[in-house]
Amino acid sequence: MSPDPMSQDGASPESASPRRPAWPVGAVLFALALALAMAGYAADVASKSRGIADTILIVPAAAIGIVALLAAIAEDVAAARRTTLDDAKVREEARQTRASLAFMALLVAYVAAIPHAGFDAATFVFLAASLALQGERRPLVLIGFAALVTAPVVWIFVALLSVRLPTLLF
């Protein structure tokens, strides 16, 4: 994930004038990454094409998509130049971004762990960790919440609906 300019603001709460990014770095990198992916995909499909049916939608669509993304970049840059940033809002957004990224990392770890640790164990840890990530520190609440949710979810899906999830205990 591209770093966002908002989260790069290192201003302390006391500083009166934080650095304000002139470029919407995250937005531009995201649009460029999408444009590159579209171009790469269209080129790959075209080079291996077995007939026009393979490329008739993809190549023109990718071309329109790339033009749209370049226009979006121009819009974002123009909008950033017009905007002045509010310190408190920047800090709040940075905090929210960090929380979102941490939760994403936790989810990636959870999904990666399911085949190895089992759905039950991974879910238990994921639920407790998610709550901890949001500020809960009482061990009884963490464990109690994780157990109270994991047990019925595993029971409903694995025992009742016979979803063949790998599990550790059940």
Next chain:
Amino acid sequence: MIDTVAFAGALDLLASTPSAWLVVVPGLVIGVIFGAIPGLSISIAMAVFLPATLYMDFLTAILFLTAIFTGGGFGGAIPAILINIPGTSSAVASAFDGFPMSVAGRHGEALGAGLAASVVGTLVGYLLLLFTVDFVAEWVLRLGPTELLVVAIWGLTLIAVLNTASVAKGVAAGIVGLLFSTIGFSDAGQMRGTFGSMYLLDGIPPIAALIGLFAASELFGLVGRDYIVEERAHRVVRLSAILGGIRLALGKPVDLMRGGFIGAGIGMVPGVGSSVANLASYAIAKRRDKDPSRFGKGAPEGVIASEAANSSSEGGSMITLLALGLPGGAGTAILLGAFAMHNVTGGPRFIAENGDVVYALILGNMAQAFLLLLVGTALVFAAGTIVKVPLRLLTPVVMVLSIVGAYAITGNMVGPITVVAGGVLGWAMRRYGYPVAAAVVGLLVGDMAEGELVRSYQITGGDPSFVLDRPITLVLIALLLLSLVPRLLASVRRRARKGAAATAGASPDRG
């Protein structure tokens, strides 16, 4: 007007499918609760519960999902009225007069009026569908590959262009979805974008991607965020006040019907769903009122207009979904996902061949409207508690349900991995202002668009002048271009205004 044979078949079908009735009340309850909790949305509820429909037959599955849709339509109004935070984006205008009514101690009345308006709105939307579906079914059968291609492009363009983000971002998002839909083994036998992985041969699993893009991406943004709910939400709601509100709303049939028709009409257009219907209906009601100054200060007509419209837009959007296989927004996109899950293809032949199922869906939804009256009244008593459920507990639980649901659909880890990837992509898209719904619709209609494009090419031999002999295609192309004009004009006007503002007062403290 109504195909009586299919109608009778629908009655038989509903009578012989008791499971269809068992899921309606739970669906409505889920919808009202998800709608009422600020932060969670109807699309999260529908996406998370979509895998549960794997175990239902087609009619039951769609009735369950539309029950969530209908329940959510009213649920969003609860926090809008009680605490001035719309539970969903389609209840924004409901807060304009609902909250002032609440402040004045008329919260029970406001909730009752909102509930009655939601019920009548849902009925109006589906009644319109009931009387038009036969005509529409006949008409859409005249559409050939070139016409369907233009319809698919039109639908996708409208969704991309008629959003609150920029046109460029809307188009880019739609194309991201379109290109995703082409990944996998093509009709010509090429492996496209699979990176040599056998898991991608069948393409990206659309339901898992949809869960990721709609649900996971929003949940990422909700972490660590709790809505401040004031104690006021604890206030007691009396049955007499709710009934008073219902009577009040029913005593204003003109407002109810106007809201209902506006919502259904707006719902039919892809890209503008219940949120726009809600705001537009409020604005029209205010403009047409004898004393518009009452609006915003607790006029029940404001709540009635906005709630009737967001509920009736559901029926309107079903016309486009059933007739053309085109989803107009998040809710109908998930319904189209459910169609795919049950191997049902929406589009011109669907209504003609499944008239009984379509009528059963319409009748089932009209019954849902009446059930909403009971479920809504019962849940309004718990409203103070529902709006206070801590989001930090719900976010991880809903995420786990998304993951396990995706696994249930694909039967392997491809589902959960797709949810994570879709979630991360969707989060970045939301963050940088790209409409996620456009990407999902692109993903869902991509197959149809590519198929019709190839068929059109084969018929015409690649000669574009062929369309000159296809009057319906020409009319559709003209409509496509015409429908873009208002948005393009608005965009040009906004840009001119911004340019003028920038030159007039360039901010001195810009970094």
